[in-house]
Amino acid sequence: MTQNPTPIHESVREHYAAQARASQPCCGDSSSCCDSKNALYPVELLTNLPDDVASFSLGCGNPFAEAGLKPGETVLDLGSGGGLDCFLAAKQVGESGHVIGVDMTPEMLERARLAASRLGVRNVEFREGYLEKLPVEDASVDVVISNCVINLSPDKPQVFREVFRVLRSPDPVSGKPGGRLAVSDIVTDGPLPEELQKNMEAWGACVAGALDVSEYITGLADAGFTDVKVQPKGDASELIEAAGLKGKIFSAAITARRPL
Numbered sequence: 001m002t003q004n005p006t007p008i009h010e011s012v013r014e015h016y017a018a019q020a021r022a023s024q025p026c027c028g029d030s031s032s033c034c035d036s037k038n039a040l041y042p043v044e045l046l047t048n049l050p051d052d053v054a055s056f057s058l059g060c061g062n063p064f065a066e067a068g069l070k071p072g073e074t075v076l077d078l079g080s081g082g083g084l085d086c087f088l089a090a091k092q093v094g095e096s097g098h099v100i101g102v103d104m105t106p107e108m109l110e111r112a113r114l115a116a117s118r119l120g121v122r123n124v125e126f127r128e129g130y131l132e133k134l135p136v137e138d139a140s141v142d143v144v145i146s147n148c149v150i151n152l153s154p155d156k157p158q159v160f161r162e163v164f165r166v167l168r169s170p171d172p173v174s175g176k177p178g179g180r181l182a183v184s185d186i187v188t189d190g191p192l193p194e195e196l197q198k199n200m201e202a203w204g205a206c207v208a209g210a211l212d213v214s215e216y217i218t219g220l221a222d223a224g225f226t227d228v229k230v231q232p233k234g235d236a237s238e239l240i241e242a243a244g245l246k247g248k249i250f251s252a253a254i255t256a257r258r259p260l
């Protein structure tokens, strides 16, 4: 971080620590043992994962629909939570690939590391850190994914600069293009009511901090990205209906690429 964690970080961390504690993993082996499902992903993506891992998702979309992960790639998941997206990415990049999950909430990291050891996955690691100061080397990542997290940051321009820093630049010798970003996030169509923007509970619920679509596009372009696209994907129903904001705030797939 360029500065200390803000009150928003503290409040968001408490919110997600409580979520991690409230939903404990339920088995010591990899058998299927819970009833809940995960509506964000096609079932075939979730095969061979224990139900308590597959269903512990706090995301708002399917970043893999746009990420196009390939064997051997290095993937970074921003705000990896219980680790589900890291495990799905790990299957797609295979043993020659590598996946790094970054999260600021120790309770989430603990849960994700426990699941990794139960699953026996060797190409995934979880690092404690902030999106605004990623514990990741410059130009070392092929693909940045994230699921419903960037809206929670109080300093989105800094997150976009950090994502740009860690993505690989294009290789003019091999012709390999620059690294790419493929995230699912909550966005808005116009500003939210000011009172709502200051409501900490609504920050934690991925509502109050959501960026306007045009600010998302400008923010990524200002950080240096090209091919920036924001595609609406749905209204993230319960969340939005609870806040009485149907049509004003929705889930989107956001993609961009690092140029030279």
Ligand SMILES: C[S@@+](CC[C@H](N)C(=O)[O-])C[C@H]1O[C@@H](n2cnc3c(N)ncnc32)[C@H](O)[C@@H]1O
Residues within 6 Å of the ligand: 009, 012, 013, 016, 056, 057, 058, 059, 060, 078, 079, 080, 081, 082, 084, 085, 102, 103, 104, 105, 108, 129, 130, 131, 132, 146, 147, 148, 149, 152, 153, 154, 206
């Ligand atoms: C809505 S949950 C999403 C978790 C996961 N991506 C998923 O789909 O289940 C948000 C996660 O991001 C983490 N987080 C929020 N803001 C963060 C920040 N500024 N830096 C690092 N992690 C953050 C939280 O600790 C939490 O685990």
